[in-house]
Amino acid sequence: MAGRKAVRWHIAVFLAPAVLVYTAIMIIPLFGTLNLSLYNVQGENRIFVGLANFATLFGDPRWSASFWNALRNNCWFFVIHMLVQNPIGIVLAAILSSPRLRMAAFYRTAIFIPTILSFVIVGFVWKLILSPIWGIAPGMLDAVGLKWLYGPWLGKPDTALITLALVSVWQFVGIPMMLIYAALLSIPDDVIEAAEMDGLTGWAQFWKIKLPLILPSIGIISILTFVGNFNAFDLIYVAQGALAGPNFSTDILGTFLYRTFFGFQLQLGDPHMGATIATAMFGIILVGVCLYLFGIQTRLRRYQF
Amino acid sequence: MSKSRSHTGRTIAAHAVLLTYTLIALFPVFVIVINSFKSRKAIFADPLALPSPGNFDAVGYTTVLEQGHVVEYFANSLIVTVASLFFVLLFGAMAAFSLSEYRFKGNMLMGLYLALGIMIPIRLGTVAILQMMVAGGLVNTRTALVLVYTAQGLPLAVFILSEFMKTISDDLKNAGRIDGLSEYRIFFTLVLPLIRPAMATVAVFTMIPIWNDLWFPLILAPSEATKTITLGSQIFIGQFVTNWNAVLAALSLAIIPVLVLYLIFSRQLISGITAGAVK
Numbered sequence: 321m322a323g324r325k326a327v328r329w330h331i332a333v334f335l336a337p338a339v340l341v342y343t344a345i346m347i348i349p350l351f352g353t354l355n356l357s358l359y360n361v362q363g364e365n366r367i368f369v370g371l372a373n374f375a376t377l378f379g380d381p382r383w384s385a386s387f388w389n390a391l392r393n394n395c396w397f398f399v400i401h402m403l404v405q406n407p408i409g410i411v412l413a414a415i416l417s418s419p420r421l422r423m424a425a426f427y428r429t430a431i432f433i434p435t436i437l438s439f440v441i442v443g444f445v446w447k448l449i450l451s452p453i454w455g456i457a458p459g460m461l462d463a464v465g466l467k468w469l470y471g472p473w474l475g476k477p478d479t480a481l482i483t484l485a486l487v488s489v490w491q492f493v494g495i496p497m498m499l500i501y502a503a504l505l506s507i508p509d510d511v512i513e514a515a516e517m518d519g520l521t522g523w524a525q526f527w528k529i530k531l532p533l534i535l536p537s538i539g540i541i542s543i544l545t546f547v548g549n550f551n552a553f554d555l556i557y558v559a560q561g562a563l564a565g566p567n568f569s570t571d572i573l574g575t576f577l578y579r580t581f582f583g584f585q586l587q588l589g590d591p592h593m594g595a596t597i598a599t600a601m602f603g604i605i606l607v608g609v610c611l612y613l614f615g616i617q618t619r620l621r622r623y624q625f
Numbered sequence: 626m627s628k629s630r631s632h633t634g635r636t637i638a639a640h641a642v643l644l645t646y647t648l649i650a651l652f653p654v655f656v657i658v659i660n661s662f663k664s665r666k667a668i669f670a671d672p673l674a675l676p677s678p679g680n681f682d683a684v685g686y687t688t689v690l691e692q693g694h695v696v697e698y699f700a701n702s703l704i705v706t707v708a709s710l711f712f713v714l715l716f717g718a719m720a721a722f723s724l725s726e727y728r729f730k731g732n733m734l735m736g737l738y739l740a741l742g743i744m745i746p747i748r749l750g751t752v753a754i755l756q757m758m759v760a761g762g763l764v765n766t767r768t769a770l771v772l773v774y775t776a777q778g779l780p781l782a783v784f785i786l787s788e789f790m791k792t793i794s795d796d797l798k799n800a801g802r803i804d805g806l807s808e809y810r811i812f813f814t815l816v817l818p819l820i821r822p823a824m825a826t827v828a829v830f831t832m833i834p835i836w837n838d839l840w841f842p843l844i845l846a847p848s849e850a851t852k853t854i855t856l857g858s859q860i861f862i863g864q865f866v867t868n869w870n871a872v873l874a875a876l877s878l879a880i881i882p883v884l885v886l887y888l889i890f891s892r893q894l895i896s897g898i899t900a901g902a903v904k
Binding site: 328330331333334335337338339341342344345346347348349350351352353356408411412415416418421423426427429430431432433434435436437438439440441444445446448449454455456459490493522543547551553554557558574577581582591594595598599601602605606609 | 635636639640642643644649650656657668669672673712715719720722723727729739741745747748749750751754756757772775777783807809812836839840844855859872873880884887888
């Protein structure tokens, strides 16, 4: 038993590289950013200002209007994902998982394709398709007699954000589909057979038996959607530029952070306010994740088979 | 009799829904690729027509390839992705092994600490990462990108791999110990080959966001020599907005390699997800 007291160096050797890189590149910069948000430049010196930057961000009209606008847009962006992306994903997964469905592998592979494309491709592809110059979208609506529906959706302030959110939904619907599909496949056959014995089939079976069993997976998808949406940047940047036009109607926290930190047009970049925005985003994500972990996940009933 | 008819009806409805959504998913990609082979006039006159000898024109592709940088950008992306992937897999597997194999003080805590990164995006540290890279003279190097992507990929890799390593039988490892193998030999010669399927899953999950990332190349390595293909095509397309042939060709060139890779690895990816990679 003396051997147990010896220092087991191999544990440290196995852990060290991962922990070092992770701590140095992820954790320390994260705290660096939190720390930077407490300082500001006055004249030549960098001084500690406490929470004054946050007061500026939330209260000073020059900053707060942009911040609340970005936050509101970001919330919309998230709501649209929750209302459109996840239900579509669940429906597709439910259909895909039905037994004896032919070509399921083909559908699965095809529907996941947009998810592997980069935002650059997705952003430009949809910009071209929705463009009034090219006329694919109006032409197709015309073919089904709905031409009056068409408008320059990406160019109008009241439709641009919804359009981009739907493009993002188009890109990522594969993820909820796959995760729900995996959850549905893991439901044991005897549970399904028992339900069939009791006369439950089709949609009734899905609502009463399968849906309660996959609720934990739906919870995970919701939180992944939340983190992804409040961290989004690329699609808006590619489609509308850093100014998130028209007239900031598609500005979300990611683009706001980028503009503040790096500056745009004549405005200079401001690392301290940039860090303040990043800290605010960190807070929002943390609150969301904690609400989920302690408020929702603990109440979800998990079934062991 | 009526039961079987309603069953056929449901099957047809299922296929109708799936087929409709498949069309929605593939149509935009299809339109871009077919039009990239057409003349400018044909692109506008009949966007949905297939390329044919009458309207064929590869001028877009020659414009893009004349820019000359495509190959370098592609090489940059490849180097950064492969190097990051290598470090994520090696370091991730090592950490996962020590967390799942040994009992030591702080094991749980260390696992939680490493798992934090799954929920908190690394982008929020960008401000400080850039300052650090400036101080270390690493701005506009591929090293900076590899470091960032390694840190970004590690949390999920450690999480998935340690779940998987718990399933490897102790007997095998103990047999190795009795034969006098060191812990390092056990890891590299016994355990690593066994977790290859899980490594492939982690590789695919890690690779896609790295290859497609725009944020860090834009901020840490925007120079001509270090541009990745994602950043390069974003800038290229931005400059050529009015040259439709070039834009469509550039988009097709960006889509095709990813698509080919995906079709090769899709079985792996899908079985990885459905094996409960994210529980």
